[in-house]
Amino acid sequence: xxxxxxxxIVGLGLVGGSFAKxxxxxxxxxxxxxxxxxxSLQKGEEMGIIDRGYEEPEEPLKSSDLVIICLYxxxxxxxxxENIENFKPGAIIxxxxxxxxxxxxxxxxxxxxxxxFVFGHPMAGREKKGLEYSSSEVFxxxxxxxxxxxxxxxxxxxxxxxxxRNIGFKRVIKIDPQKHDExxxxxxxxxxxxxxxxVNSDDLNVDTGSVVGDSYRELTRIAQINEKLWSxxxxxxxxxxxxxxEVFQEKLDLLKKAILEEExxxxxxxxxxxxxxxxxx
Amino acid sequence: xxxxxxxxIVGLGLVGGSFAKxxxxxxxxxxxxxxxxxxSLQKGEEMGIIDRGYEEPEEPLKSSDLVIICLYxxxxxxxxxENIENFKPGAIIxxxxxxxxxxxxxxxxxxxxxxxFVFGHPMAGREKKGLEYSSSEVFxxxxxxxxxxxxxxxxxxxxxxxxxRNIGFKRVIKIDPQKHDExxxxxxxxxxxxxxxxVNSDDLNVDTGSVVGDSYRELTRIAQINEKLWSxxxxxxxxxxxxxxEVFQEKLDLLKKAILEEExxxxxxxxxxxxxxxxxx
Numbered sequence: 157x158x159x160x161x162x163x164x165i166v167g168l169g170l171v172g173g174s175f176a177k178x179x180x181x182x183x184x185x186x187x188x189x190x191x192x193x194x195x196s197l198q199k200g201e202e203m204g205i206i207d208r209g210y211e212e213p214e215e216p217l218k219s220s221d222l223v224i225i226c227l228y229x230x231x232x233x234x235x236x237x238e239n240i241e242n243f244k245p246g247a248i249i250x251x252x253x254x255x256x257x258x259x260x261x262x263x264x265x266x267x268x269x270x271x272x273f274v275f276g277h278p279m280a281g282r283e284k285k286g287l288e289y290s291s292s293e294v295f296x297x298x299x300x301x302x303x304x305x306x307x308x309x310x311x312x313x314x315x316x317x318x319x320x321r322n323i324g325f326k327r328v329i330k331i332d333p334q335k336h337d338e339x340x341x342x343x344x345x346x347x348x349x350x351x352x353x354x355v356n357s358d359d360l361n362v363d364t365g366s367v368v369g370d371s372y373r374e375l376t377r378i379a380q381i382n383e384k385l386w387s388x389x390x391x392x393x394x395x396x397x398x399x400x401x402e403v404f405q406e407k408l409d410l411l412k413k414a415i416l417e418e419e420x421x422x423x424x425x426x427x428x429x430x431x432x433x434x435x436x437x
Numbered sequence: 438x439x440x441x442x443x444x445x446i447v448g449l450g451l452v453g454g455s456f457a458k459x460x461x462x463x464x465x466x467x468x469x470x471x472x473x474x475x476x477s478l479q480k481g482e483e484m485g486i487i488d489r490g491y492e493e494p495e496e497p498l499k500s501s502d503l504v505i506i507c508l509y510x511x512x513x514x515x516x517x518x519e520n521i522e523n524f525k526p527g528a529i530i531x532x533x534x535x536x537x538x539x540x541x542x543x544x545x546x547x548x549x550x551x552x553x554f555v556f557g558h559p560m561a562g563r564e565k566k567g568l569e570y571s572s573s574e575v576f577x578x579x580x581x582x583x584x585x586x587x588x589x590x591x592x593x594x595x596x597x598x599x600x601x602r603n604i605g606f607k608r609v610i611k612i613d614p615q616k617h618d619e620x621x622x623x624x625x626x627x628x629x630x631x632x633x634x635x636v637n638s639d640d641l642n643v644d645t646g647s648v649v650g651d652s653y654r655e656l657t658r659i660a661q662i663n664e665k666l667w668s669x670x671x672x673x674x675x676x677x678x679x680x681x682x683e684v685f686q687e688k689l690d691l692l693k694k695a696i697l698e699e700e701x702x703x704x705x706x707x708x709x710x711x712x713x714x715x716x717x718x
Binding site: 367374379380405430431 | 560561562579580582608610612616619620621623624625627628629630631632633634635636637638639640641643644645646647648649650651652653654655656657658659660661662663664665667668669671672675678679681682684685686687688689691692693696697699701704705707708709710711712714715716717718
Protein backbone atom coordinates (compact mmCIF):
# COMPACT_ATOMS: atom_id res chain seq x y z
CA UNK A 157 0.00 0.00 0.00
CA UNK A 158 2.76 2.43 0.89
CA UNK A 159 5.58 0.88 -1.13
CA UNK A 160 5.65 3.73 -3.64
CA UNK A 161 5.15 6.58 -1.19
CA UNK A 162 7.64 8.93 0.36
CA UNK A 163 6.36 9.89 3.77
CA UNK A 164 7.49 12.76 5.99
CA ILE A 165 6.65 13.01 9.66
CA VAL A 166 6.79 16.57 10.97
CA GLY A 167 7.61 16.60 14.68
CA LEU A 168 9.33 13.46 15.97
CA GLY A 169 7.91 13.42 19.51
CA LEU A 170 5.64 10.93 21.23
CA VAL A 171 3.00 10.81 18.50
CA GLY A 172 5.30 11.44 15.53
CA GLY A 173 7.70 8.77 16.77
CA SER A 174 4.85 6.32 17.25
CA PHE A 175 3.70 6.97 13.67
CA ALA A 176 7.23 6.46 12.38
CA LYS A 177 7.57 3.13 14.17
CA UNK A 178 4.20 1.88 13.01
CA UNK A 179 4.62 3.08 9.41
CA UNK A 180 8.14 1.72 9.06
CA UNK A 181 6.67 -1.76 9.47
CA UNK A 182 4.51 -1.12 6.39
CA UNK A 183 7.61 -0.55 4.22
CA UNK A 184 7.05 2.82 2.61
CA UNK A 185 9.55 3.85 -0.09
CA UNK A 186 11.08 6.39 2.28
CA UNK A 187 10.18 7.69 5.67
CA UNK A 188 11.71 11.00 6.67
CA UNK A 189 11.27 13.26 9.66
CA UNK A 190 11.49 17.02 10.18
CA UNK A 191 12.20 18.40 13.64
CA UNK A 192 13.96 21.41 15.14
CA UNK A 193 15.57 19.05 17.66
CA UNK A 194 18.64 17.51 16.09
CA UNK A 195 18.98 14.92 18.84
CA SER A 196 15.54 13.47 18.21
CA LEU A 197 16.34 13.13 14.53
CA GLN A 198 19.63 11.38 15.24
CA LYS A 199 17.92 9.10 17.71
CA GLY A 200 15.18 8.32 15.20
CA GLU A 201 17.81 7.37 12.63
CA GLU A 202 19.66 5.21 15.13
CA MET A 203 16.44 3.46 16.12
CA GLY A 204 15.85 2.76 12.44
CA ILE A 205 12.35 4.20 12.51
CA ILE A 206 13.17 6.92 9.95
CA ASP A 207 15.42 6.76 6.91
CA ARG A 208 16.66 10.28 7.44
CA GLY A 209 15.99 13.33 9.58
CA TYR A 210 15.98 16.95 8.44
CA GLU A 211 16.12 20.19 10.36
CA GLU A 212 15.13 22.13 7.23
CA PRO A 213 11.77 21.16 5.73
CA GLU A 214 12.29 22.05 2.09
CA GLU A 215 14.17 19.00 0.82
CA PRO A 216 11.97 16.22 2.23
CA LEU A 217 8.70 18.08 1.55
CA LYS A 218 9.49 18.57 -2.14
CA SER A 219 9.55 14.77 -2.59
CA SER A 220 6.90 13.69 -0.13
CA ASP A 221 3.60 12.15 -1.23
CA LEU A 222 2.29 12.06 2.32
CA VAL A 223 3.07 14.51 5.13
CA ILE A 224 1.95 13.72 8.66
CA ILE A 225 2.15 16.81 10.85
CA CYS A 226 2.51 15.86 14.51
CA LEU A 227 2.86 19.34 16.04
CA TYR A 228 0.92 21.37 18.58
CA UNK A 229 -2.16 23.10 17.09
CA UNK A 230 -0.66 26.60 16.75
CA UNK A 231 2.47 25.19 15.15
CA UNK A 232 0.51 23.23 12.55
CA UNK A 233 -0.82 26.46 11.05
CA UNK A 234 2.57 28.10 11.10
CA UNK A 235 4.26 25.09 9.52
CA UNK A 236 1.79 25.02 6.63
CA UNK A 237 2.01 28.79 6.08
CA GLU A 238 5.79 28.77 6.04
CA ASN A 239 6.05 25.76 3.76
CA ILE A 240 3.19 26.44 1.40
CA GLU A 241 5.65 26.56 -1.54
CA ASN A 242 7.51 23.44 -0.49
CA PHE A 243 4.79 20.78 -0.67
CA LYS A 244 4.92 18.47 -3.68
CA PRO A 245 2.01 18.98 -6.09
CA GLY A 246 -0.52 16.21 -5.44
CA ALA A 247 0.70 15.68 -1.89
CA ILE A 248 -1.67 14.56 0.83
CA ILE A 249 -1.22 16.16 4.23
CA UNK A 250 -2.73 15.01 7.49
CA UNK A 251 -2.40 16.05 11.12
CA UNK A 252 -3.08 14.67 14.59
CA UNK A 253 -4.40 17.82 16.22
CA UNK A 254 -6.90 17.55 19.07
CA UNK A 255 -9.08 20.47 17.95
CA UNK A 256 -10.18 21.14 14.40
CA UNK A 257 -12.72 23.86 13.92
CA UNK A 258 -10.73 27.05 13.28
CA UNK A 259 -7.77 25.11 11.97
CA UNK A 260 -9.55 23.50 9.02
CA UNK A 261 -10.93 26.80 7.73
CA UNK A 262 -7.72 28.75 8.15
CA UNK A 263 -5.55 26.15 6.46
CA UNK A 264 -7.99 25.43 3.64
CA UNK A 265 -7.97 29.15 2.75
CA UNK A 266 -4.31 29.11 1.77
CA UNK A 267 -3.81 25.61 0.33
CA UNK A 268 -2.98 25.36 -3.38
CA UNK A 269 -5.54 23.44 -5.43
CA UNK A 270 -3.34 20.39 -5.85
CA UNK A 271 -2.67 19.79 -2.14
CA UNK A 272 -5.22 17.78 -0.17
CA PHE A 273 -5.23 18.17 3.61
CA VAL A 274 -7.21 15.43 5.36
CA PHE A 275 -7.58 16.43 8.98
CA GLY A 276 -7.39 13.56 11.44
CA HIS A 277 -7.21 12.81 15.13
CA PRO A 278 -5.80 9.52 16.39
CA MET A 279 -7.37 9.03 19.83
CA ALA A 280 -4.19 7.66 21.31
CA GLY A 281 -1.64 9.31 23.49
CA ARG A 282 0.30 8.99 26.67
CA GLU A 283 0.78 11.18 29.69
CA LYS A 284 4.47 11.45 28.74
CA LYS A 285 6.03 13.46 25.96
CA GLY A 286 9.04 12.88 23.73
CA LEU A 287 10.37 10.33 21.27
CA GLU A 288 11.61 8.00 24.03
CA TYR A 289 8.03 7.22 25.04
CA SER A 290 6.81 6.63 21.51
CA SER A 291 5.46 3.19 20.70
CA SER A 292 3.36 1.71 17.93
CA GLU A 293 1.40 -0.09 20.62
CA VAL A 294 -0.43 3.06 21.72
CA PHE A 295 -2.45 2.77 18.51
CA UNK A 296 -3.60 -0.83 18.99
CA UNK A 297 -7.36 -1.02 19.36
CA UNK A 298 -7.78 2.75 19.59
CA UNK A 299 -10.21 5.03 17.76
CA UNK A 300 -9.28 7.34 14.87
CA UNK A 301 -11.40 10.32 13.91
CA UNK A 302 -11.21 11.81 10.42
CA UNK A 303 -12.96 15.14 9.83
CA UNK A 304 -13.54 15.31 6.08
CA UNK A 305 -14.25 18.67 4.44
CA UNK A 306 -15.55 19.66 1.00
CA UNK A 307 -12.05 20.11 -0.44
CA UNK A 308 -11.04 16.48 0.28
CA UNK A 309 -10.87 13.83 -2.42
CA UNK A 310 -12.33 10.46 -1.53
CA UNK A 311 -9.07 8.73 -2.46
CA UNK A 312 -7.16 10.86 0.06
CA UNK A 313 -9.61 10.10 2.85
CA UNK A 314 -9.45 6.41 1.97
CA UNK A 315 -5.65 6.46 2.19
CA UNK A 316 -5.66 7.93 5.69
CA UNK A 317 -8.33 5.45 6.75
CA UNK A 318 -6.35 2.51 5.32
CA UNK A 319 -3.21 3.66 7.10
CA UNK A 320 -5.07 4.06 10.38
CA ARG A 321 -6.40 0.51 10.20
CA ASN A 322 -3.05 -0.90 9.12
CA ILE A 323 -1.17 0.63 12.03
CA GLY A 324 -3.59 -0.85 14.55
CA PHE A 325 -6.55 1.48 14.99
CA LYS A 326 -9.74 -0.46 15.46
CA ARG A 327 -12.42 2.04 14.58
CA VAL A 328 -12.22 4.93 12.12
CA ILE A 329 -15.09 7.37 12.38
CA LYS A 330 -15.77 10.35 10.10
CA ILE A 331 -17.47 13.41 11.51
CA ASP A 332 -17.37 17.08 10.62
CA PRO A 333 -14.88 19.40 12.35
CA GLN A 334 -17.54 21.13 14.47
CA LYS A 335 -18.91 17.86 15.80
CA HIS A 336 -15.37 16.59 16.36
CA ASP A 337 -14.60 19.49 18.65
CA GLU A 338 -17.79 18.98 20.61
CA UNK A 339 -17.13 15.25 20.94
CA UNK A 340 -13.54 15.81 22.05
CA UNK A 341 -14.57 18.39 24.62
CA UNK A 342 -16.59 15.67 26.31
CA UNK A 343 -14.62 12.47 25.78
CA UNK A 344 -11.10 13.82 26.19
CA UNK A 345 -10.88 17.39 27.48
CA UNK A 346 -13.46 17.13 30.26
CA UNK A 347 -11.86 13.95 31.68
CA UNK A 348 -8.50 15.73 31.84
CA UNK A 349 -10.03 18.73 33.61
CA UNK A 350 -11.76 16.40 36.08
CA UNK A 351 -8.58 14.44 36.81
CA UNK A 352 -6.63 17.63 37.49
CA UNK A 353 -9.35 19.06 39.72
CA UNK A 354 -9.56 15.79 41.65
CA VAL A 355 -5.84 15.53 42.34
CA ASN A 356 -5.61 19.20 43.24
CA SER A 357 -8.48 18.94 45.70
CA ASP A 358 -6.57 16.43 47.87
CA ASP A 359 -6.58 17.97 51.34
CA LEU A 360 -6.14 14.74 53.35
CA ASN A 361 -2.70 15.37 54.86
CA VAL A 362 -1.84 11.69 54.69
CA ASP A 363 0.29 9.68 52.27
CA THR A 364 -2.47 9.44 49.69
CA GLY A 365 -0.70 6.61 47.86
CA SER A 366 -1.20 4.26 50.80
CA VAL A 367 -4.95 4.80 51.05
CA VAL A 368 -6.08 4.66 47.43
CA GLY A 369 -7.64 1.85 45.44
CA ASP A 370 -7.60 1.22 41.69
CA SER A 371 -10.35 3.73 41.10
CA TYR A 372 -8.37 6.77 42.25
CA ARG A 373 -5.31 5.64 40.32
CA GLU A 374 -7.32 5.20 37.16
CA LEU A 375 -9.21 8.46 37.46
CA THR A 376 -6.05 10.46 37.98
CA ARG A 377 -3.53 8.93 35.55
CA ILE A 378 -4.16 11.77 33.11
CA ALA A 379 -3.62 14.42 35.82
CA GLN A 380 0.00 14.03 34.75
CA ILE A 381 -0.53 16.38 31.87
CA ASN A 382 1.57 18.31 29.38
CA GLU A 383 0.68 21.79 30.61
CA LYS A 384 1.51 23.76 27.47
CA LEU A 385 -0.21 21.48 24.99
CA TRP A 386 -3.40 21.08 26.98
CA SER A 387 -3.75 24.73 27.98
CA UNK A 388 -3.70 25.51 24.28
CA UNK A 389 -6.21 22.76 23.46
CA UNK A 390 -8.62 23.81 26.22
CA UNK A 391 -8.57 27.50 25.39
CA UNK A 392 -8.78 26.72 21.67
CA UNK A 393 -12.01 24.79 22.25
CA UNK A 394 -13.37 26.79 25.12
CA UNK A 395 -17.00 27.17 24.06
CA UNK A 396 -17.51 23.43 23.70
CA UNK A 397 -15.51 22.63 26.80
CA UNK A 398 -17.32 25.14 29.00
CA UNK A 399 -20.65 23.74 27.87
CA UNK A 400 -19.55 20.20 28.72
CA UNK A 401 -18.17 21.27 32.10
CA GLU A 402 -21.53 22.84 32.88
CA VAL A 403 -23.54 19.75 31.99
CA PHE A 404 -21.17 17.72 34.18
CA GLN A 405 -21.58 20.21 37.02
CA GLU A 406 -25.36 19.89 36.80
CA LYS A 407 -25.15 16.10 37.08
CA LEU A 408 -22.72 16.38 39.97
CA ASP A 409 -25.03 18.83 41.75
CA LEU A 410 -27.93 16.45 41.28
CA LEU A 411 -25.97 13.64 43.01
CA LYS A 412 -24.77 16.01 45.72
CA LYS A 413 -28.30 17.13 46.48
CA ALA A 414 -29.53 13.53 46.59
CA ILE A 415 -26.79 12.64 49.09
CA LEU A 416 -27.53 15.71 51.21
CA GLU A 417 -31.23 14.93 51.32
CA GLU A 418 -30.67 11.16 51.55
CA GLU A 419 -32.76 10.48 48.47
CA UNK A 420 -31.73 6.87 47.98
CA UNK A 421 -34.08 6.34 45.02
CA UNK A 422 -32.58 9.25 43.08
CA UNK A 423 -29.08 7.90 43.65
CA UNK A 424 -30.06 4.39 42.65
CA UNK A 425 -31.70 5.68 39.45
CA UNK A 426 -28.58 7.63 38.48
CA UNK A 427 -26.34 4.63 39.26
CA UNK A 428 -28.48 2.29 37.19
CA UNK A 429 -28.34 4.74 34.31
CA UNK A 430 -24.57 5.13 34.48
CA UNK A 431 -24.09 1.37 34.80
CA UNK A 432 -26.06 0.65 31.64
CA UNK A 433 -24.36 3.43 29.69
CA UNK A 434 -20.89 2.32 30.73
CA UNK A 435 -21.66 -1.32 29.99
CA UNK A 436 -22.73 -0.39 26.48
CA UNK A 437 -19.69 1.77 25.79
CA UNK B 438 0.19 -19.02 60.67
CA UNK B 439 -3.44 -20.11 60.23
CA UNK B 440 -2.96 -23.89 60.61
CA UNK B 441 -4.69 -23.99 63.96
CA UNK B 442 -7.49 -21.56 63.17
CA UNK B 443 -11.05 -22.18 62.19
CA UNK B 444 -12.15 -19.32 59.97
CA UNK B 445 -15.66 -18.36 58.96
CA ILE B 446 -16.46 -16.01 56.11
CA VAL B 447 -19.84 -14.34 56.44
CA GLY B 448 -21.24 -13.45 53.02
CA LEU B 449 -19.77 -15.42 50.13
CA GLY B 450 -20.02 -12.75 47.42
CA LEU B 451 -17.30 -10.98 45.46
CA VAL B 452 -15.20 -9.97 48.47
CA GLY B 453 -16.04 -12.94 50.71
CA GLY B 454 -15.29 -15.34 47.89
CA SER B 455 -12.00 -13.59 47.17
CA PHE B 456 -11.03 -13.91 50.84
CA ALA B 457 -11.95 -17.60 50.83
CA LYS B 458 -9.81 -18.27 47.77
CA UNK B 459 -6.84 -16.37 49.13
CA UNK B 460 -7.10 -17.85 52.65
CA UNK B 461 -7.56 -21.41 51.44
CA UNK B 462 -4.05 -21.19 49.99
CA UNK B 463 -2.74 -20.48 53.51
CA UNK B 464 -4.12 -23.80 54.83
CA UNK B 465 -6.27 -22.84 57.81
CA UNK B 466 -7.59 -25.72 59.93
CA UNK B 467 -11.08 -25.12 58.54
CA UNK B 468 -12.63 -22.48 56.39
CA UNK B 469 -16.39 -22.20 56.52
CA UNK B 470 -18.88 -19.79 55.00
CA UNK B 471 -22.26 -18.46 56.08
CA UNK B 472 -24.66 -17.12 53.47
CA UNK B 473 -28.42 -16.91 52.99
CA UNK B 474 -27.88 -18.01 49.40
CA UNK B 475 -27.65 -21.80 49.31
CA UNK B 476 -26.36 -21.82 45.72
CA SER B 477 -23.34 -19.69 46.58
CA LEU B 478 -22.47 -22.05 49.41
CA GLN B 479 -22.75 -25.10 47.18
CA LYS B 480 -20.68 -23.42 44.52
CA GLY B 481 -18.05 -22.45 47.09
CA GLU B 482 -17.85 -26.06 48.23
CA GLU B 483 -17.58 -27.30 44.65
CA MET B 484 -14.84 -24.79 43.90
CA GLY B 485 -13.01 -26.09 46.94
CA ILE B 486 -12.56 -22.63 48.43
CA ILE B 487 -14.55 -23.46 51.58
CA ASP B 488 -14.70 -26.68 53.55
CA ARG B 489 -18.36 -26.28 54.26
CA GLY B 490 -21.15 -23.76 53.85
CA TYR B 491 -23.88 -22.97 56.39
CA GLU B 492 -27.19 -21.18 56.05
CA GLU B 493 -27.51 -21.00 59.84
CA PRO B 494 -24.68 -19.16 61.62
CA GLU B 495 -24.72 -20.85 65.03
CA GLU B 496 -22.74 -24.00 64.34
CA PRO B 497 -19.72 -22.51 62.53
CA LEU B 498 -19.54 -19.40 64.73
CA LYS B 499 -19.35 -21.47 67.93
CA SER B 500 -16.08 -23.03 66.72
CA SER B 501 -14.55 -20.12 64.81
CA ASP B 502 -11.39 -18.35 65.99
CA LEU B 503 -11.63 -15.78 63.22
CA VAL B 504 -14.79 -14.41 61.62
CA ILE B 505 -14.54 -12.24 58.51
CA ILE B 506 -17.79 -10.43 57.87
CA CYS B 507 -18.15 -9.50 54.20
CA LEU B 508 -21.62 -7.95 54.26
CA TYR B 509 -23.07 -4.55 53.42
CA UNK B 510 -22.66 -2.00 56.26
CA UNK B 511 -26.20 -2.20 57.63
CA UNK B 512 -26.09 -5.99 57.60
CA UNK B 513 -22.82 -6.11 59.56
CA UNK B 514 -24.50 -4.52 62.57
CA UNK B 515 -27.52 -6.76 62.32
CA UNK B 516 -25.39 -9.88 61.97
CA UNK B 517 -23.38 -9.06 65.11
CA UNK B 518 -26.51 -8.18 67.11
CA GLU B 519 -28.27 -11.37 66.13
CA ASN B 520 -25.28 -13.60 66.78
CA ILE B 521 -23.86 -11.98 69.87
CA GLU B 522 -24.39 -15.23 71.82
CA ASN B 523 -22.93 -17.43 69.09
CA PHE B 524 -19.35 -16.13 68.85
CA LYS B 525 -16.68 -18.33 70.43
CA PRO B 526 -15.07 -16.73 73.51
CA GLY B 527 -11.72 -15.29 72.44
CA ALA B 528 -12.78 -14.99 68.82
CA ILE B 529 -11.44 -12.25 66.62
CA ILE B 530 -13.89 -10.64 64.22
CA UNK B 531 -13.06 -8.38 61.31
CA UNK B 532 -15.05 -6.76 58.51
CA UNK B 533 -14.49 -5.20 55.08
CA UNK B 534 -16.93 -2.32 55.36
CA UNK B 535 -16.26 0.87 53.43
CA UNK B 536 -17.36 3.25 56.21
CA UNK B 537 -16.47 2.89 59.88
CA UNK B 538 -17.40 5.75 62.10
CA UNK B 539 -20.85 4.94 63.50
CA UNK B 540 -20.30 1.22 63.02
CA UNK B 541 -17.31 0.92 65.36
CA UNK B 542 -19.08 2.66 68.26
CA UNK B 543 -22.35 0.81 67.86
CA UNK B 544 -20.78 -2.61 67.67
CA UNK B 545 -18.26 -2.00 70.45
CA UNK B 546 -21.14 -1.12 72.77
CA UNK B 547 -22.60 -4.60 72.64
CA UNK B 548 -19.54 -6.84 72.29
CA UNK B 549 -18.75 -9.20 75.18
CA UNK B 550 -15.37 -8.58 76.83
CA UNK B 551 -13.76 -11.64 75.28
CA UNK B 552 -14.55 -10.84 71.66
CA UNK B 553 -12.16 -8.57 69.77
CA PHE B 554 -13.49 -6.83 66.66
CA VAL B 555 -10.69 -5.38 64.51
CA PHE B 556 -12.32 -3.19 61.89
CA GLY B 557 -10.65 -3.29 58.47
CA HIS B 558 -11.09 -2.14 54.92
CA PRO B 559 -9.34 -3.93 52.06
CA MET B 560 -9.09 -1.34 49.28
CA ALA B 561 -9.86 -3.84 46.58
CA GLY B 562 -13.05 -4.48 44.72
CA ARG B 563 -14.55 -4.88 41.33
CA GLU B 564 -17.41 -3.25 39.52
CA LYS B 565 -19.16 -6.64 39.47
CA LYS B 566 -20.83 -8.45 42.32
CA GLY B 567 -21.21 -12.11 43.20
CA LEU B 568 -19.05 -15.15 43.92
CA GLU B 569 -18.43 -15.82 40.23
CA TYR B 570 -16.32 -12.65 39.95
CA SER B 571 -14.30 -13.32 43.09
CA SER B 572 -10.57 -13.73 42.69
CA SER B 573 -7.61 -13.64 45.01
CA GLU B 574 -5.86 -11.49 42.41
CA VAL B 575 -7.92 -8.44 43.29
CA PHE B 576 -5.85 -8.19 46.49
CA UNK B 577 -2.40 -8.25 44.84
CA UNK B 578 -0.54 -5.02 45.44
CA UNK B 579 -3.56 -3.25 46.95
CA UNK B 580 -3.83 -1.20 50.14
CA UNK B 581 -5.45 -2.41 53.38
CA UNK B 582 -6.68 0.00 56.04
CA UNK B 583 -7.09 -1.14 59.63
CA UNK B 584 -8.89 1.22 62.02
CA UNK B 585 -7.77 0.18 65.51
CA UNK B 586 -9.81 1.26 68.52
CA UNK B 587 -9.10 1.22 72.25
CA UNK B 588 -10.77 -2.18 72.78
CA UNK B 589 -8.40 -3.96 70.37
CA UNK B 590 -5.54 -6.14 71.53
CA UNK B 591 -2.26 -5.73 69.72
CA UNK B 592 -2.12 -9.45 68.92
CA UNK B 593 -5.49 -9.25 67.14
CA UNK B 594 -4.42 -6.27 65.05
CA UNK B 595 -1.18 -8.06 64.20
CA UNK B 596 -3.08 -11.13 63.03
CA UNK B 597 -5.24 -9.13 60.63
CA UNK B 598 -2.17 -7.30 59.36
CA UNK B 599 -0.29 -10.57 58.83
CA UNK B 600 -3.20 -12.07 56.96
CA UNK B 601 -3.52 -8.96 54.79
CA ARG B 602 0.13 -9.17 53.77
CA ASN B 603 -0.02 -12.91 53.23
CA ILE B 604 -2.96 -12.73 50.85
CA GLY B 605 -1.23 -10.15 48.68
CA PHE B 606 -1.88 -6.68 50.07
CA LYS B 607 1.15 -4.47 49.67
CA ARG B 608 0.60 -1.73 52.23
CA VAL B 609 -1.29 -1.93 55.51
CA ILE B 610 -2.03 1.43 57.07
CA LYS B 611 -3.60 2.05 60.50
CA ILE B 612 -5.73 5.13 61.02
CA ASP B 613 -8.62 5.92 63.32
CA PRO B 614 -12.20 5.37 62.14
CA GLN B 615 -12.94 9.10 61.75
CA LYS B 616 -9.90 9.68 59.56
CA HIS B 617 -10.67 6.51 57.61
CA ASP B 618 -14.07 7.82 56.64
CA GLU B 619 -12.63 11.16 55.57
CA UNK B 620 -9.91 9.46 53.53
CA UNK B 621 -12.39 7.11 51.86
CA UNK B 622 -14.73 9.95 51.00
CA UNK B 623 -11.93 11.43 48.92
CA UNK B 624 -10.06 8.45 47.49
CA UNK B 625 -12.98 6.14 46.79
CA UNK B 626 -16.40 7.73 47.12
CA UNK B 627 -15.70 11.00 45.30
CA UNK B 628 -14.18 9.16 42.28
CA UNK B 629 -17.31 7.02 42.03
CA UNK B 630 -19.56 10.10 42.16
CA UNK B 631 -17.45 11.80 39.49
CA UNK B 632 -17.51 8.76 37.19
CA UNK B 633 -21.29 8.51 37.43
CA UNK B 634 -21.77 12.25 36.83
CA UNK B 635 -19.45 12.10 33.82
CA VAL B 636 -21.20 9.18 32.14
CA ASN B 637 -24.63 10.64 32.85
CA SER B 638 -23.68 14.02 31.36
CA ASP B 639 -23.08 12.46 27.94
CA ASP B 640 -25.28 14.48 25.56
CA LEU B 641 -23.33 13.84 22.35
CA ASN B 642 -25.89 11.81 20.40
CA VAL B 643 -23.15 9.78 18.75
CA ASP B 644 -21.87 6.25 19.41
CA THR B 645 -19.66 7.38 22.28
CA GLY B 646 -17.66 4.14 22.22
CA SER B 647 -16.23 5.00 18.81
CA VAL B 648 -14.94 8.43 19.80
CA VAL B 649 -13.32 7.79 23.18
CA GLY B 650 -9.71 7.28 24.12
CA ASP B 651 -8.22 5.45 27.09
CA SER B 652 -8.84 8.37 29.41
CA TYR B 653 -12.63 8.26 29.17
CA ARG B 654 -12.64 4.48 29.54
CA GLU B 655 -10.49 4.67 32.64
CA LEU B 656 -12.39 7.51 34.27
CA THR B 657 -15.71 5.77 33.80
CA ARG B 658 -15.00 2.10 34.60
CA ILE B 659 -16.43 2.57 38.08
CA ALA B 660 -19.60 4.18 36.72
CA GLN B 661 -20.74 0.55 36.54
CA ILE B 662 -21.69 0.59 40.15
CA ASN B 663 -23.66 -1.57 42.59
CA GLU B 664 -26.45 0.91 43.22
CA LYS B 665 -27.69 -0.45 46.55
CA LEU B 666 -24.30 -0.84 48.20
CA TRP B 667 -22.95 2.54 47.14
CA SER B 668 -26.11 4.52 47.92
CA UNK B 669 -25.81 3.17 51.45
CA UNK B 670 -22.09 3.99 51.65
CA UNK B 671 -22.54 7.54 50.34
CA UNK B 672 -25.45 8.40 52.62
CA UNK B 673 -23.71 6.76 55.57
CA UNK B 674 -20.70 9.02 55.09
CA UNK B 675 -22.47 12.07 53.80
CA UNK B 676 -20.77 14.78 55.84
CA UNK B 677 -17.30 13.77 54.71
CA UNK B 678 -18.41 13.13 51.17
CA UNK B 679 -20.23 16.45 50.79
CA UNK B 680 -17.16 18.28 52.06
CA UNK B 681 -14.93 16.48 49.52
CA UNK B 682 -17.40 17.14 46.69
CA GLU B 683 -17.31 20.83 47.57
CA VAL B 684 -13.53 21.07 47.55
CA PHE B 685 -13.53 19.31 44.18
CA GLN B 686 -16.18 21.72 42.88
CA GLU B 687 -14.04 24.68 43.92
CA LYS B 688 -11.04 23.31 42.02
CA LEU B 689 -13.20 22.60 39.01
CA ASP B 690 -14.61 26.14 39.11
CA LEU B 691 -11.10 27.55 39.27
CA LEU B 692 -10.15 25.67 36.07
CA LYS B 693 -13.43 26.62 34.41
CA LYS B 694 -12.88 30.30 35.14
CA ALA B 695 -9.30 30.13 33.85
CA ILE B 696 -10.52 28.60 30.59
CA LEU B 697 -13.30 31.16 30.26
CA GLU B 698 -10.90 34.06 30.80
CA GLU B 699 -8.10 32.38 28.85
CA GLU B 700 -5.70 32.59 31.79
CA UNK B 701 -3.05 30.27 30.42
CA UNK B 702 -0.70 30.81 33.37
CA UNK B 703 -3.35 29.72 35.89
CA UNK B 704 -4.04 26.57 33.90
CA UNK B 705 -0.36 25.77 33.53
CA UNK B 706 0.18 26.22 37.29
CA UNK B 707 -2.69 23.86 38.12
CA UNK B 708 -1.45 21.30 35.60
CA UNK B 709 2.08 21.40 36.96
CA UNK B 710 0.73 20.89 40.45
CA UNK B 711 -1.45 17.94 39.47
CA UNK B 712 1.38 16.38 37.47
CA UNK B 713 3.76 16.44 40.42
CA UNK B 714 1.14 15.15 42.84
CA UNK B 715 0.13 12.31 40.55
CA UNK B 716 3.72 11.37 39.84
CA UNK B 717 4.40 11.10 43.57
CA UNK B 718 1.32 9.02 44.28
